[in-house]
Amino acid sequence: MRPVKPKKSLGQHFLKDMQIAERIAGTLDEYKHMPVLEVGPGTGVLTRFLLEKGHDLTVVELDWDSIDYLNQHFPALEDRIIADDFLQLNLQKVFDGRPFCVTGNYPYNISSQIFFKVLDYKDLIPCCTGMIQKEVAERIAAGPGSKTYGITSVLLQAWYNIEYLFTVSETVFDPPPKVKSAVIRMTRNQRTELGCDEKLFRTVVKTSFNQRRKTLRNSMKPILGKDCPDYALPVFDKRPEQLSFDQFVELTLLTEKWLKEENNL
Known part of the structure; x- marks a missing residue:
């Protein structure tokens, strides 16, 4: 009998x-020199191998049954178990401001939120790997022109190189999920700035994909209004999934310029 029961409310599927x-x-393996934070270790199936490989490992776990199990079976984790919600953590404090990697068998119901949390600390996290729902992995790794290319693709790829590593069958989990899983790796790229206002960039990307079947001339109206003269430019004939990162930067710069003119700044 498994000592810890997977909890549906926490999206747990134990590998x-x-x-x-x-x-x-x-x-x-290329990051042995750097601390690692494992998110949602559960009963420590992944934890065991991270420790065997010699990683300086700390884990964050919300489920008290899992925490009790980890304390009993992994003495190496003494004082290295953070009993908290990863999404609520100040990651600057976990390793006293040192860079670190993130990995885990992530709960399906918060996997996208986990990656956006990583994005908020992009200058602290050079690499993030782990297992997520296959559909989400495909979306994150998708390039322009793909049907799955969207908000998460653009925002994460702005700062990270994404690798779709391998697919995982639903049969290797307890309980088996209804969908396949996939393992990805996100490695920080060399970009230090976007070339535009980052907050506005996020707003532009999200707004454009809110009506992804329409051209940007229509989907950008919530920001640019009906009478923006830049609508005559060829970029506004495109749909959002056709735009590369550089084109989204250009669109953001156009948006910023128009907003300043509208507000007489």
Whole structure:
């Protein structure tokens, strides 16, 4: 009998395939010199291999049953278990401001939120790996022109190189999810600035994809209004999934220029 029951309310699906766990741990082999934060270790299937590989490991876990289990079975984690919600953590304090990597078998229901949290600390996290729902992984890794290319693709790829590493069957979990999973790796790119206002960039990307089937001339009206003269430019004939990162930067600069003119700044 499993000592910890997976809780549906926490989106828990415990990995039971040791080979898959070892492969996930291997996604951080190039970062042995850096601390690692594992999100949602559960019963420690991935934890075991991260420790065996010699990583300076700390884990964050919300479920008290799992925390009790980890305390009993992983003495190496003494004083290294953060009993908290990853999404609420100040990641600047976890390793006293030192850069670190993030990994985990992430709960499906918050996987996108986890990656956006990582994005908020992009200058502190050079690499983030882990297992998520296959559909979400495909969306994150998608390029311009793909049907799955969207908000998460653009915002994450602005700062990270995304690798879709391998697909994982639903049969290796307890309980089995209804969908397949996938392991990805996000590695910080060399970009230090976007070339435009980052907050406005996010707003432009989100607004444009809110009506992804329409051209930008229509989808950008909530920001630019009906009478923006720049609508005559070729970029506004495109749909958002056709735009590259550089084109979204250009669109943001156009938006910023128009907003300043509108407000007589």
